[in-house]
Amino acid sequence: MRKTSLKARVGLTLAVLGLVLFPLGTFRPNRVVRGIPLNAATLLEGKSLLAAVVVLVIAAGLFVFRDRIRNSMVLYVVPWLLVFVPGLLMLLLSQASPAGESFDMEVARISLSSGFWLLFAGILILQSGAPRGGILMTLTVLFAIAVPGVGLTPHLALYKEFINIEVTFYAELRRHLTLSLTSAAVALLPGILLGYVCHRHQRLREWILGAVNLFQVAPTLSLLGLIMIPLTYLSRNVPLVADLGIRGVGFAPAFIVLTLYCLLPITANAFSGFDQVEAAVVDSAVAIGMTKRQIFRQVLLPLALPVIFSGIRTAVTQNVGNTILAGLIGGGGMGALIFLGLSQSATDLVILGTIPVVLMALIFDVVFKLFEDRMTQRVGVAHDSLDTGI
């Protein structure tokens, strides 16, 4: 007798709460004004919509209590149906307008409110407990992006903000990716080498790890601020530096700080990866007559690769988030959008800047994890010689 899934119950509760208790959207006559909350009741003029929602809630309820129901189709159908809910809701919201006065729809816009987000989160949680949960959740998110993406929601605030700065958006997105990925890439080689040095030299180990840890502990903004000074000085007084385009603000300081930040995960993981290679394997490599470099390249590095990859995963995921701060010092990226939105009190611009960052971080995390698992399988565990047999 299957127990009612906890995730399904939690998810459903959140979703219903969001749907019923909180406003789903906020109608703003223009960008800055506070706006009129729209909740489910307001939206559902027309019985057909009401009926649809009721059906959905009932279906979800059926899903939650499925152990009492013979029909296992419910188990499979309902989470799939829920995939479309956030997207369709966005569609509905986009067409809403409070009864009474007419508004200039060129300027007016509808923001997504806490109710919507709760509903979205609830649906995702419910799906996470269902079979093929990962696929379901991905599809829900994709559909929710696709609906405004193809222009079906012209009055949604997020969409309006996006259209406003479309070219800039893509430019900053590219800049964000470039910054995060290149700084991680540049930190890769020094990180691995430093990890190797830590592995071989006991005495240097503490110093290296301590120094690298320092960059992690220091507040990013602090480092950014401090590095601007020498860079400004250099760019003003050394013509070569200025010619290369390195200034005190912009790409250069952000790049340097991000690279330093990546050093810890990569170095620490490289070190632990090299350490965990079995002594018997290294011994036989030495006895065979491999030079130190050959041992490093053919034995240590391949065997430590899964652990190193885990470090890269951490470094990249962390970088994607940290790159937001580049926006503060003129380095561009999604941070530029976020801080612009903050200064203009335009919440939707802030959300527009945040969502890509979160999605990128999640995508990198999942993709790198897949690579990591594949690599761990290929390298495998060293043979346990305490076996019996021929």
Place this chain on the structure above:
Amino acid sequence: MIRLTQVYKAYGAQEALKGVDLEVPEGQCAVLIGPSGCGKSTLLKTINRMVGINAGRIEVNGKNIADYAPELLRRQIGYCIQGVGLFPHFNVHDNIAVVPRLLKWPESHIEERVKALMEMSGLPDAYRLKKPRELSGGEAQRVGVCRALAADPPVLLMDEPFGAVDPLTRERLQLAFMEIQRALRKTVVFVTHDVEEAILLADRVVLMNQGLILDAGAPGKFAGDIEDPFVKSFLGSEYPLKLLKRFSARDLGLEKLPEWLEAIPESGNIVLQSDVSLKEVLSEMMRLGLHAVPIESESGRFVRVEYDDLANYLSEVSKL
């Protein structure tokens, strides 16, 4: 040929080797035995410079090993350890091929060599692409031996290679090793703490204790009177019995022995063949309760082997 002269090694205040002289002629297998901590492994590792020496001289084939770069020296010496140490990310073929590749052999030659070695050590060809984690302990160690022999080194060093497997597998590995050695006649230095293993494999048994060589000689030598009490107690009072395992009935010279004239004793057992060990012959005598047993020689004769024949053989061997 390996020659060690007055080899001395100390770890700080701890003396591991206190002036060791050892000579291993070409094609012979010298087995170092002794209690834990006697320095046998350390001595082994000085030969391929895994352990450096503080004083003394080590020569392989007439050349001082100190004159070579360590990596180049090691590529000419095969090395087998208890933990095997196969590279987990290489399959069997690539593991065996490591040194030949370092020496830049052509790939076709390497492939031939790998196949030949696998056949010689009793590994099916299907194993070539397997990964170490798919192998049992015994199979892995066979791969280890192949790997050590891959580049056809003149010298082979083995550090308790069969210690980590169960007794049945160990016996099979010992027999496999003996066959390989019979075919290739490498100069081998073998470390073990198991007296029986030493008796079986050695052309020369070298007994060590506390960093010094106490005694050395053919296995048969120790069947007679032993003066040193430590050697005596280490080898054990059952040494002659253990020694019997090394020789077979054939070694007695069956053609010279008289024929078995009585009826074959009814016991339900098959008559012993000429390739059984002398220990089995003695066991058979005890089982039947007789002083003599019939053995079938290669020519089909049933030969009479008596208890006295065994005893005489042992005393002959001990005089060598």
Place this chain on the structure above:
Amino acid sequence: MKTSGFIEASDTDPSHSVSFRGKGISTKGIRKWLVPGLYAFGFLIWIFFFDEGISVLSPWLPKRAALQMRTPLHMLAWQHFFIVVVSTSLAVVTSLLLGSLVHLTQNAELKSLVLSVSAIGETVPSAAVIALSVPLLGYGNLTCMLALYLYAILPVVRNTIVGMETIPYSVREAGTGMGMTRFQQFLHIDIPLAAPIILTGIRTALVINISAATIGATVGAGGFGVPIISGIRVYDPLMVVQGSVPVLFMAMFADKSLRLLTSEEENL
């Protein structure tokens, strides 16, 4: 005459007295705290004497607009301290309760839910969390504290759950065998043994929060972020340094002190 083989502390003569384990006044113990002490010292010197130091050095410094910080540094220090400590403490309390709850109910699905949510939460950058708190609480210190509170829950809850799980079963068995109730076990076994791991989580949360609080200045909070960000906006490097250095000291002090505390916990 001793009847047992054990040496009782009371009936031995002084020359064989059993030495007590634990922290005595040893110089080695105090010396470890030198480094964090230096950070704290440097911090205090900076926040109280920065302005005077600048006026002393002013002949050698490049000209800058006479922009004075409206709030003196030690006020900023107090604001930053307040924001971080309050939000992190509340987060620690919440996480301990939540983590203990998850652990005690032994519900695998609940644990998976909490751990997944916290994992996903950690991929959201702290700057984003701060920015997204604005629609909820507007601008100001409270927003920053809410964001930091939410963000700090994630590492601590995860470490609490994991820490309590990795207690070896044999220890629990001993506890049950001695007749402890589940709650007693929780108090006397789970919490002490999980403490080092939990403290590590707290350290992570604290350091992250000290760093994130600097970004709070973008949403109207106080603290060291104010001079840093203003300084960036008006290209005044001195203002940037004024804020960057003390918060650096603060973070390093917190990190080092908690590391020392954790390793002492482990040694007990």
